[in-house]
Amino acid sequence: MVERASDERKAASDMDWPWPEGGGGGAAEKSEGEKDASERGGQEEGDKEEVQEEVKRGWSEIRLAIEELSAAERDRGGGKLAAPSPPPTLPFLALAHLLLQVLDKIGPTMAVLRLDVQRNIERLQELYLLDPSKYSILEEILDKEVQEGTARKVDSCSRAILWLTRSMDFTIALLQRLGEDSDQQSFAQIVEVAYIATLKPWHGWISSAACKIAMKLIPDRKMFVSLLVGKGQDCAALKEEVAKLAKLLLPFLDDIHAMMAKFRLERLKST
Incomplete structure (x- = not known):
């Protein structure tokens, strides 16, 4: 999972301790009791974080995506009080990694799509890491490549953003249809x-043509659903989480599609 920008900001702020009264040079050392209390507090905080991480390891990819999107929405200033900021890069990459895990559950039949997703993630992540502050939002990446005249190239990050977004479109459409369908269709039909x-x-x-061949190798529906369900969950809980995910993800994807249209990149096709 890609680390969140908010975590980075928190880490930076934790290092910026205020000086005690009287200035920095003449500060008295903490007493042993104060040190012990501080160490206990730090240990308790560490224990809480470990417990939270352990709990999250039992979550389904869908629940993790909900958590990621909820945090991103808060960071973007979503809601009635403020207009949301442009789609951020880190949450987008985190969602793309979760998409890979969902495709893995469908099985080898999604190998071609999975490989494309993996390559697009790596391409976008490589550019982001060159300058995280500059490329913290997707729009900066698009603007850079449009200005350079490279946005429409096959190996551009702009195309990576576009195809990752389309792959997320596919995934949420699949999950929604899986929840809405009452066993009237096979899983292969739902995927198609x-x-x-x-x-x-x-x-x-x-x-x-490649996807048409892959459709013939789709796994059993019940097996796929069982792989999606997290620890301590059942199918009813999964259906509720899909609804929550759709409510958060669809507006996020709409913002990205609108951004791609702004740069006239929305209608690019593959071979």
Whole structure:
């Protein structure tokens, strides 16, 4: 999982301790009791963080995505009080990593799509790490490549953002249809419907042919659902979480699609 920008800010702020009264040079050392209390407090805080991490390890990818999006929405100033800021890069990358895990659960049939997603994540992450402050929002990356005239190239980060967004479109469409369908369709049919609605319009004949072959190897529906459910959850809880995820993710993806359209990159296709 990619570390959040807010965590980085917190780490930086924790280092900025205020000086005691009387200035920095003449500060008295803490008593042994104060040191012990401070150490106990630090240990307790560390224990809490370990417990929280252990709990999260039992969460489903869907629940982790909800957590990621909820934090991103707060950071962006979402809600009625302020207009949201442009889509941030770190949460987008974190969601893309979770998308990989969902595709893994579908199985080898998604190998081609999974490989594309992995390459796009690596390309985008590599650019972000060159200058995290500069590329903290996706729009800065798009603007850079548009100005350079490289945004439409096959290996551009702009295309990576576009195809990762489309892959998320596919994933949420799949999960929604899985929750809405009452066993009337096979899982393969549900995947195909989601594919036709999201990815197929942008695929050339080579990509479409590869996906058509992959559709014949889709796993059993019950097996896929069982893999999606986190520890201590059941199918009813999974359905509720899919609804929560859709409520948070769809507006986030809409913002990215609008941003791509702004740079006239929304309609790029593959081979």
